[in-house]
Amino acid sequence: xxxxxxxxxxxxxxxxxxxxxxxxxxxxxxxxxxxxxxxxxxxxxxxxxxxxxxxxxxxxxxxxxxxxxxxxxxxxxxxxxxxxxxxxxxxxxxxxxxxxxxxxxxxxxxxxxxxxxxxxxxxxxxxxxxxxxxxxxxxxxxxxxxxxxxxxxxxxxxxxxxxxxxxxxxxxxxxxxxxxxxxxxxxxxxxxxxxxxxxxxxxxxxxxxxxxxxxxxxxxxxxxxxxxxxxxxxxxxxxxxxxxxxxxxxxxxxxxxxxxxxxxxxxxxxxxxxxxxxxxxxxxxxxxxxxxxxxxxxxxxxxxxxxxxxxxxxxxxxxxx
Numbered sequence: 001x002x003x004x005x006x007x008x009x010x011x012x013x014x015x016x017x018x019x020x021x022x023x024x025x026x027x028x029x030x031x032x033x034x035x036x037x038x039x040x041x042x043x044x045x046x047x048x049x050x051x052x053x054x055x056x057x058x059x060x061x062x063x064x065x066x067x068x069x070x071x072x073x074x075x076x077x078x079x080x081x082x083x084x085x086x087x088x089x090x091x092x093x094x095x096x097x098x099x100x101x102x103x104x105x106x107x108x109x110x111x112x113x114x115x116x117x118x119x120x121x122x123x124x125x126x127x128x129x130x131x132x133x134x135x136x137x138x139x140x141x142x143x144x145x146x147x148x149x150x151x152x153x154x155x156x157x158x159x160x161x162x163x164x165x166x167x168x169x170x171x172x173x174x175x176x177x178x179x180x181x182x183x184x185x186x187x188x189x190x191x192x193x194x195x196x197x198x199x200x201x202x203x204x205x206x207x208x209x210x211x212x213x214x215x216x217x218x219x220x221x222x223x224x225x226x227x228x229x230x231x232x233x234x235x236x237x238x239x240x241x242x243x244x245x246x247x248x249x250x251x252x253x254x255x256x257x258x259x260x261x262x263x264x265x266x267x268x269x270x271x272x273x274x275x276x277x278x279x280x281x282x283x284x285x286x287x288x289x290x291x292x293x294x295x296x297x298x299x300x301x302x303x304x305x306x307x308x309x310x311x312x313x314x315x316x317x318x319x320x321x
Contacts, residue, residue, distance in 0.1 A: 003268055004276070007261035008283035010254045015288045016295065017251050027244040028080045029232075032073060033225035034248025039256040040222050043215040046256070051212035052219060061204040061213050064196065069220020071193050078186045099125065099281040101191025102198060106277075110202070121317030125278055128314050129285055131307025194277050197259070201266050214259055278318050282311045 021031055044050040056062055079095065103122060106112045205213055232238040262280065269276050286308060 003261050003265035004280060004283070007258055007265055007280050008287055010258040010261060011280075011284050012287035012291060013254055014251060014258060015284070016291050017247070021247045021251070024243055024247070026247040027238065027241060029077065029225075030229065030238065030240065030244035031247040031251060032076045032080075033222070033229045034245050035252035035255055036069075036073065036218055036222040036225055038249045038252025039218040040215060042253055042256045043211065043218060043260075047211040047215060051215050056212065056216060059204075059209070059212075061200055061209070062216065064200045064204070065213050065216035066220045068193070068196055068200075068217040069222075070224055071189065071196070072217065072221040073225045075186065075189050075193060078182065078189060082182050082186055095186055095190050098187050098189075098191035098194065099278045101188070102194040102277045105195045106198065109199075117317050121314045122278065124310050124317060125282055125314035128282070128307045128310030128312075131303045131310060197262060198266055198277070201263050205263065210263055211260070214256065214263065217259075218256065279315050282315050282318075286311055 021028070040050075100122065107114050200213065201210075229238070233240065265276055265280070289304070289308060
């Protein structure tokens with residue numbers, strides 16, 4: 001339970017940190033890169049050494065560490081892109097609903113027990129996550145009767161008779177349906193990452209090499225991100241700012257342990273990852289929501305509270321079903 005709680009709390013902290021960093025107008029990509037550099041330093045200090053050697057290249061898990069590192073940084077940037085282009089709510093739904101993928105793989109690949117209660121729990125979890133992060137509908141302002149019947153008095157309409165205007169006074173932008181591919185990519189990528197962690201943990205990792213694997217995965221992400229950042233700096237598209245460096249350090253210090261706790265939690269519950277991963281994701285949703293309520297004074301609608309209750313019930317069904 002300690003590892004589960006650690007993974008949930010630290011990952012929720014990372015979510016809150018990104019929200020605070022956004023308010024400080026931190027460059028998200030730079031913070032992501034310095035975050036992974038910090039993860040390498042933190043992991044090496046915790047491990048007692050930097051496990052980059054010729055022997056590491058011969059390990060059966062090395063290629064998985066490289067792939068996982070690339071996935072780390074690509075997913076972080078997908079989250080940033082989706083939040084900017086699609087919206088935070090849709091991004092969160094795509095990210096959290098990805099728990100369906102590792103659950104399905106655990107049942108198919110590892111023949112983990114699939115009970116009726118767990119099926120109900122997963123269905124409840126999906127509904128709970130959606131309702132918890134579902135934004136409240138904005139309250140539309142009611143126009144005054146005179147303006148409703150005399151549109152020529154509305155500012156911006158003088159001298160422009162006969163033209164339909166958007167209620168806000170601007171033309172309604174056309175939505176690009178191809179943008180929906182990006183949350184789908186986030187959904188698939190996040191689910192496959194959780195599945196990959198479980199697969200490597202079960203086949204290759206033990207008490208002697210688990211930290212080496214994680215550090216190498218972060219090295220892969222740090223190197224890839226540094227190359228991309230260097231290219232942006234050389235072409236003049238970006239300039240380093242100290243706020244991004246500090247934000248990356250503040251995020252990177254606990255980020256290493258968020259994955260470490262997840263791997264350790266999977267070790268503690270062998271043959272039961274179909275329950276562990278959904279519980280972690282549900283816990284992150286709940287803690288993040290409560291933190292937003294207490295720290296940022298965000299208002300929760302009735303559907304949000306219903307989602308929290310459903311998520312708590314889903315955790316019980318999955319864990320004990």
